[in-house]
Amino acid sequence: MTGPPDDDAAIISQSVEQPELFGIVYDRYAADIHRYATRRLGDSHADDLTAETFLVAFRARQRYDTARRSARPWLYGIAAHLIGKHRRGEVRALRALARTGVDPVVESWADSADSRVTAQSAQASLAGALAGLSPGDRHVLLLIAWADLSYQEIADALSIPLGTVRSRLNRARRKVRTALGDNPLPLNDAVEAIRHG
Numbered sequence: 001m002t003g004p005p006d007d008d009a010a011i012i013s014q015s016v017e018q019p020e021l022f023g024i025v026y027d028r029y030a031a032d033i034h035r036y037a038t039r040r041l042g043d044s045h046a047d048d049l050t051a052e053t054f055l056v057a058f059r060a061r062q063r064y065d066t067a068r069r070s071a072r073p074w075l076y077g078i079a080a081h082l083i084g085k086h087r088r089g090e091v092r093a094l095r096a097l098a099r100t101g102v103d104p105v106v107e108s109w110a111d112s113a114d115s116r117v118t119a120q121s122a123q124a125s126l127a128g129a130l131a132g133l134s135p136g137d138r139h140v141l142l143l144i145a146w147a148d149l150s151y152q153e154i155a156d157a158l159s160i161p162l163g164t165v166r167s168r169l170n171r172a173r174r175k176v177r178t179a180l181g182d183n184p185l186p187l188n189d190a191v192e193a194i195r196h197g
Contacts, residue, residue, distance in 0.1 A: 007069045008025055009064065009069050012025060012071060015061055036142075057078055070153075076153070080139045125181070132175065133176075136158075136160075137175075140154055141176070151169075
């Protein structure tokens with residue numbers, strides 16, 4: 001007996017006639033989408049957003065571009081779009097963190113003490129900077145930092161040109177670096193610290 005194909009496009013295409021096959025896509029990517037949703041919106045919304053992402057994907061599977069072998073960017077794009085609907089809550093949480101230094105959506109994460117101390121010093125500034133980014137700039141920056149997508153995968157996920165990804169990322173990084181000032185924490189570590197505080 002052979003296992004499922006590695007090609008997500010083949011699985012999604014076959015799932016039109018055999019809907020149960022879409023479970024393979026869910027099994028491959030649900031944990032990643034859930035982690036990303038948790039980082040963006042908090043644990044209380046992550047389950048719902050993950051379920052909604054896969055429901056939207058399942059309903060849209062007939063329109064999936066089978067030239068794209070990996071469904072990962074497509075799923076992150078759906079999640080980013082749904083997160084955009086929750087934008088006010090995300091911005092409110094980031095502003096609360098910037099104001100108080102207490103992250104209302106953070107879970108306890110195991111980090112080294114040194115990196116936590118360094119991260120906490122940058123956390124309020126970073127949260128304020130993230131809250132001040134446009135939704136498009138924030139999506140691009142956090143898809144790079146938290147979903148580890150490539151520029152092309154982000155372009156595919158958000159249905160924007162590659163040049164737009166680069167300009168949004170450049171603008172977002174510039175704003176965040178300005179907010180961090182002289183803090184020695186590398187940008188990706190600083191962005192990661194916003195949820196690991």
